[in-house]
Amino acid sequence: MSRNLAVSAARIAADIDALAAITDPGRPWTRRAFSDLFLQGRAYLETQFRAAGLETHIDTAGNLIGRRAGRNAKAGTIMLGSHSDTVPDGGRFDGVAGVVVALEVARGLKEAGIELEHNLEVADFLAEEVSIFGVSCVGSRGMAGIRPDEWLGREAEGMTLAEGIEKVGGKPALQIARDDIRAFLELHIEQGPVLEGEKLDIGVVTAIAGITRVEIIVEGRADHAGTTPMDRRADALAAAAHVVLAVETLAGELAATPGHFAATTGEFEMWPNAANVVPSKVRMLLDIRSEHRDDLGEFLTGLESCLEGIARDNGVAIAAPRLVSDNPAMPMDPLVMETLDAACETTGAAHRRMASGAGHDAAFMARIARAGMIFIPCLSGRSHAPEEWAENADIALGAEVLLEAVKRLDTKLMEQ
Amino acid sequence: MSRNLAVSAARIAADIDALAAITDPGRPWTRRAFSDLFLQGRAYLETQFRAAGLETHIDTAGNLIGRRAGRNAKAGTIMLGSHSDTVPDGGRFDGVAGVVVALEVARGLKEAGIELEHNLEVADFLAEEVSIFGVSCVGSRGMAGIRPDEWLGREAEGMTLAEGIEKVGGKPALQIARDDIRAFLELHIEQGPVLEGEKLDIGVVTAIAGITRVEIIVEGRADHAGTTPMDRRADALAAAAHVVLAVETLAGELAATPGHFAATTGEFEMWPNAANVVPSKVRMLLDIRSEHRDDLGEFLTGLESCLEGIARDNGVAIAAPRLVSDNPAMPMDPLVMETLDAACETTGAAHRRMASGAGHDAAFMARIARAGMIFIPCLSGRSHAPEEWAENADIALGAEVLLEAVKRLDTKLMEQ
Numbered sequence: 015m016s017r018n019l020a021v022s023a024a025r026i027a028a029d030i031d032a033l034a035a036i037t038d039p040g041r042p043w044t045r046r047a048f049s050d051l052f053l054q055g056r057a058y059l060e061t062q063f064r065a066a067g068l069e070t071h072i073d074t075a076g077n078l079i080g081r082r083a084g085r086n087a088k089a090g091t092i093m094l095g096s097h098s099d100t101v102p103d104g105g106r107f108d109g110v111a112g113v114v115v116a117l118e119v120a121r122g123l124k125e126a127g128i129e130l131e132h133n134l135e136v137a138d139f140l141a142e143e144v145s146i147f148g149v150s151c152v153g154s155r156g157m158a159g160i161r162p163d164e165w166l167g168r169e170a171e172g173m174t175l176a177e178g179i180e181k182v183g184g185k186p187a188l189q190i191a192r193d194d195i196r197a198f199l200e201l202h203i204e205q206g207p208v209l210e211g212e213k214l215d216i217g218v219v220t221a222i223a224g225i226t227r228v229e230i231i232v233e234g235r236a237d238h239a240g241t242t243p244m245d246r247r248a249d250a251l252a253a254a255a256h257v258v259l260a261v262e263t264l265a266g267e268l269a270a271t272p273g274h275f276a277a278t279t280g281e282f283e284m285w286p287n288a289a290n291v292v293p294s295k296v297r298m299l300l301d302i303r304s305e306h307r308d309d310l311g312e313f314l315t316g317l318e319s320c321l322e323g324i325a326r327d328n329g330v331a332i333a334a335p336r337l338v339s340d341n342p343a344m345p346m347d348p349l350v351m352e353t354l355d356a357a358c359e360t361t362g363a364a365h366r367r368m369a370s371g372a373g374h375d376a377a378f379m380a381r382i383a384r385a386g387m388i389f390i391p392c393l394s395g396r397s398h399a400p401e402e403w404a405e406n407a408d409i410a411l412g413a414e415v416l417l418e419a420v421k422r423l424d425t426k427l428m429e430q
Numbered sequence: 431m432s433r434n435l436a437v438s439a440a441r442i443a444a445d446i447d448a449l450a451a452i453t454d455p456g457r458p459w460t461r462r463a464f465s466d467l468f469l470q471g472r473a474y475l476e477t478q479f480r481a482a483g484l485e486t487h488i489d490t491a492g493n494l495i496g497r498r499a500g501r502n503a504k505a506g507t508i509m510l511g512s513h514s515d516t517v518p519d520g521g522r523f524d525g526v527a528g529v530v531v532a533l534e535v536a537r538g539l540k541e542a543g544i545e546l547e548h549n550l551e552v553a554d555f556l557a558e559e560v561s562i563f564g565v566s567c568v569g570s571r572g573m574a575g576i577r578p579d580e581w582l583g584r585e586a587e588g589m590t591l592a593e594g595i596e597k598v599g600g601k602p603a604l605q606i607a608r609d610d611i612r613a614f615l616e617l618h619i620e621q622g623p624v625l626e627g628e629k630l631d632i633g634v635v636t637a638i639a640g641i642t643r644v645e646i647i648v649e650g651r652a653d654h655a656g657t658t659p660m661d662r663r664a665d666a667l668a669a670a671a672h673v674v675l676a677v678e679t680l681a682g683e684l685a686a687t688p689g690h691f692a693a694t695t696g697e698f699e700m701w702p703n704a705a706n707v708v709p710s711k712v713r714m715l716l717d718i719r720s721e722h723r724d725d726l727g728e729f730l731t732g733l734e735s736c737l738e739g740i741a742r743d744n745g746v747a748i749a750a751p752r753l754v755s756d757n758p759a760m761p762m763d764p765l766v767m768e769t770l771d772a773a774c775e776t777t778g779a780a781h782r783r784m785a786s787g788a789g790h791d792a793a794f795m796a797r798i799a800r801a802g803m804i805f806i807p808c809l810s811g812r813s814h815a816p817e818e819w820a821e822n823a824d825i826a827l828g829a830e831v832l833l834e835a836v837k838r839l840d841t842k843l844m845e846q
Contacts, residue, residue: 206657223656227705238813239694239717240639240787241622244678244685246811251695252678255671262660262668269660278655279667280705282698289643289696289717301655301705371656395662397654 020417021115021122023410029114030406032058033098034106042400043106047099047141047152048178055098056182059113059138066121068136075156076140076184082120086131089428090196092420093383094119095137097153097375099145105402107392107409112201113138115413122417130424132196139375140182146170147178154375156184158382159191195383196427197350199419200376201412202387203404207395208368215363215411217389218354222370222377223274223303224343226310230257230321234330236286236294247292251284253328254296258282260320261300264313273305274369277313300335305343305369343369344377350386350419353426357418363411384427386419388412436833437538439826445530446822448474449514450522458816459522463515463557463568464594471514472598475529475554482537484552491572492556492600498536500548505844506612508546508836509799510535511553513569513791515561521818523808523825528617529554531829538833546840548612555791556598562586563594570791572600574798575607611799612843613766615835616792617828618803619820623811624784631779631827633805634770638786638793639690639719640759642726646673646737650746652702652710663708667700669744670712674698676736677716680729689721690785693729716751721759721785759785760793766802766835769842773834779827800843802835804828 036055038044045051056078063070068080077095084091096112116136123134140153147168152175155161166176166186176186204210209217234250258279265277281299304310317335325332351367358365370387379385390412393403452471454460461467472494479486484496493511500507512528532552539550556569563584568591571577582592582602595602620626625633650666674695681693697715720726733751741748767783774781786803795801806828809819 204657205654206659207662208659211662225656236815237811238621238788239696240641240692240719240789241620241813242692242787242811243622243624244682244692246623246627249678249694251674251698255674258667258671259675262665266660276656276658276660278665278706278708280655280707280709281703282667282700282709283703284698287697287699289715290694291696292694293696293698299705303656371658372654373656395653395658397657399652 019410019414020126021118021410021413023406025121026114026118026410026413027406029062029117030106030110033110041103043100044102044104045098045100046102047143047145048181052099053182056138059098062117063136066117067124068120072183073157074185074188074190075153075161076179076182077153077157078138080120080136082134084130084132084134089132090194091133091135092130092423093135093137093195093198094416094420095139096200096202097139097142099141099143101143101398103400104143104398105400107203107402107404108205108397109142111203111390111404111409115201115409115416118413119417119420128421131428132424140179140184142375147175150373151375151378154378156189157192158378159189160378160381161189191382193382197423198376198379198383198385199350199416200374200387201416202374202389203392203397204389205372205392205395205397209389209391210393210395212366214366214391215408216358216365216415217368218351218358218365219346219370219387219389220351220367221305221343221345222374223305224307224310224341225373226302226304226340227338228300228302229336229338230298230300230332232257232296232330232332234294235292237292239290239292242292248329249292250296250330251293253324253330253332254298256324256328257298257321260317260324264316268309268313271309273309274371275304275309276371277302299338303371307342344380346380346386347384349426350384350423353419353422354386354388354415357415357422360418361411361414363415388415435826435830436542437534437826437829439822441537442530442534442826442829443822445478445533446522446526449526457519459516460518460520461514461516462518463559463561464597468515469598472554475514478533479552482533483540484536488599489573490601490604490606491569491577492595492598493569493573494554496536496552498550500546500550502547505548506610507549507551508839509551509553509611509614510832510836511555512616512618513555513558515557515559517559517814519816520559520814521816523619523818523820524621524813525558527619527806527820527825531617531825531832534829535833535836544837547844548840556595556600558791563591566789567791567794570794572605573608574794575605576794576797577605608798613839614792614795614799614801615766615832616790616803617832618790618805619808619813620805621788621808621811621813625805625807626809626811628782630782630807631824632774632781632831633784634767634774634781635762635786635803635805636767636783637721637759637761638790639721640723640726640757641789642718642720642756643754644716644718644751645754646714646716646748646751648673648712648746648748650710651708653708655706655708658708664745665708666712666746667709669740669746669748670714672740672744673714673737676733676740680732684725684729687725689725690787691720691725692787693718715754719787723758760796762796762802763800765842766800766839769835769838770802770804770831773831773838776834777827777830779831804831
């Protein structure tokens with residue numbers, strides 16, 4: 015990387031290494047939300063935010079905010095950010111790269127002497143990952159005013175979520191949706207293999223795919239595995255095997271059409287699960303990610319038709335799939351996407367449009383602001399694992415794209 | 431049933447009802463080996479054995495034996511029997527029917543004033559079912575001299591198996607194979623649907639099928655279910671689904687050829703079993719029942735070939751199937767089978783030859799004696815469940831067949 019960047023790859027590397035060092039030493043790289051390690055990480059970030067000329071505070075939702083006022087008091091805010099919490103063993107880049115890059119953009123603007131019309135805010139969102147309380151995106155939901163009140167009573171490790179938010183400095187009783195944010199930008203590792211496979215620098219995210227969870231239960235009959243002839247069985251496992259393959263086939267067909275689509279049988283339990291008994295029951299939980307709502311409908315219609323045939327052919331009962339949860343896709347803002355594309359061109363980053371199969375804070379920020387995301391490549395698409403890796407040069411190029419996009423948005427948003 | 435039987439259907443019903451009443455009241459019908467209820471059941475049986483003119487004792491292996499001496503001291507023994515212990519919730523007929531029928535044959539012979547050349551013994555074998563100690567056929571293995579010594583140290587519910595055998599009156603240190611038993615006969619419910627389906631009274635068992643257990647492990651790759659494109663996955667569950675269907679297909683083909691064959695994927699576990707992660711690993715345990723050893727070989731060869739193709743097509747690793755246990759089939763004695771066929775003809779019982787897919791005490795008695803079994807129909811093939819049911823008339827007809835077979839064997843064996 016010989017480009018003359020406005021951002022410092024070395025500072026980015028130093029910040030990522032410093033945060034990686036703040037880990038449970040027995041299981042790198044672990045810094046879960048609400049833990050003392052998490053507060054140590056935030057203390058490091060706060061120091062760096064201040065050194066970058068940002069005023070810091072913890073907002074009511076528990077997010078760490080670094081802020082620099084803009085020239086135009088009425089212009090509102092451009093926010094950059096991601097999260098510094100991790101899953102257990104969770105990797106050094108997931109979330110962290112986005113926070114560090116946001117910080118570096120603030121430093122780069124300061125060093126270049128660039129003043130913006132808009133306020134600039136850098137955010138470290140609280141508890142993006144599923145935390146000890148079993149829920150995700152606590153901070154971004156709170157900032158968008160849609161963190162469910164009933165979550166506050168959830169208990170884990172001797173505290174409630176409300177007490178956890180207070181521990182980090184938030185005020186859980188005061189949930190107010192922000193209405194001053196004009197644009198939100200987040201950089202994240204792709205957590206998939208597409209950019210690496212296509213040797214691209216940047217993915218401009220078109221949408222955070224919807225996540226739909228569907229439960230399927232197959233009911234057969236428990237028979238003696240020794241005495242029941244093969245043609246007299248109602249084997250729930252054999253029927254469920256057909257279901258698993260139907261899910262894979264239907265999803266493969268939809269994945270080959272425009273727009274992100276994936277379906278996974280992620281949970282699979284069988285009863286009685288005894289060596290000498292023909293399986294009587296199987297429960298499956300499907301995880302379905304769809305960028306286009308039509309694809310989800312087509313999948314579920316096709317699946318129901320398959321299930322009828324499988325039930326008939328195997329002599330088992332399969333109830334209609336039960337919708338366990340359904341969060342539709344969240345499209346990113348067209349103006350922001352165009353700006354990010356243009357910023358890629360200016361910085362010479364090879365880029366493509368792509369949906370995000372994973373959830374991100376940007377999905378909640380999109381409810382209150384024009385939101386956009388860029389992905390950078392990660393090694394073999396690995397994430398949520400110790401071996402997660404992103405090249406520092408790729409992160410630095412992403413920072414350069416974001417800095418360019420901020421400058422462009424600062425102008426464009428004034429014209430809107 | 432208007433035949434003039436030498437056995438009493440009413441007495442059989444009374445015995446079965448009396449034993450059914452000796453159950454854990456909260457979960458009928460439960461009378462597990464080594465429990466106080468089990469000893470109550472045995473006390474009932476011992477009283478009935480004595481009333482039938484049998485001398486009773488507990489042998490060193492812990493079996494309850496009722497004995498009537500024959501006319502010819504050198505002729506040896508004809509033994510009838512089964513087991514009175516049950517699985518949890520385990521049914522009123524599995525084992526019990528065989529013990530009660532053996533007792534009724536002794537009563538029938540006594541009432542008819544028939545003296546045998548051979549000694550007659552009625553046996554209630556100890557712990558045929560998998561007991562709290564996790565092993566089966568403790569009493570019949572002991573009588574055959576092949577109960578593994580290392581089993582004696584197994585502990586459960588505050589006692590060792592050795593102490594359990596002592597509790598019921600056995601002498602675990604003195605394991606001696608019997609060598610005086612000339613023939614062993616056992617009646618048992620079929621525990622399958624064949625006789626009921628074909629409207630037959632009796633199945634003359636040709637062999638206790640072999641039981642082979644094989645473990646298959648599929649190793650794929652854990653990927654993010656949202657971000658990993660469908661065509662970039664190594665989904666262990668999808669591959670395992672193909673394995674399950676291959677097992678079903680191969681077994682179905684062999685089941686359609688002469689000789690009992692069945693294969694069941696009875697255990698199935700998946701990792702990480704998390705909704706949003708592509709499955710990385712599946713472990714399956716196959717239960718394979720084969721009357722003919724060649725069928726087992728053909729199945730395993732066919733399976734290995736399928737696994738290679740499945741691994742290749744799905745981008746996963748499947749190690750060669752691991753043999754967890756392998757107990758070959760135990761054929762029943764030809765002379766005994768012919769005698770049982772003839773006894774069916776004499777008593778007017780509609781009969782067929784068939785293998786036993788389940789294990790029985792007869793499989794161990796066959797190591798030290800000419801052994802044979804008859805099956806009687808049971809409702810819908812259900813067993814090891816509260817709804818297990820056999821018609822009393824069917825049990826009584828079975829007793830009649832056994833009584834006739836004993837008379838015939840008493841003569842035939844003297845000619846051998």
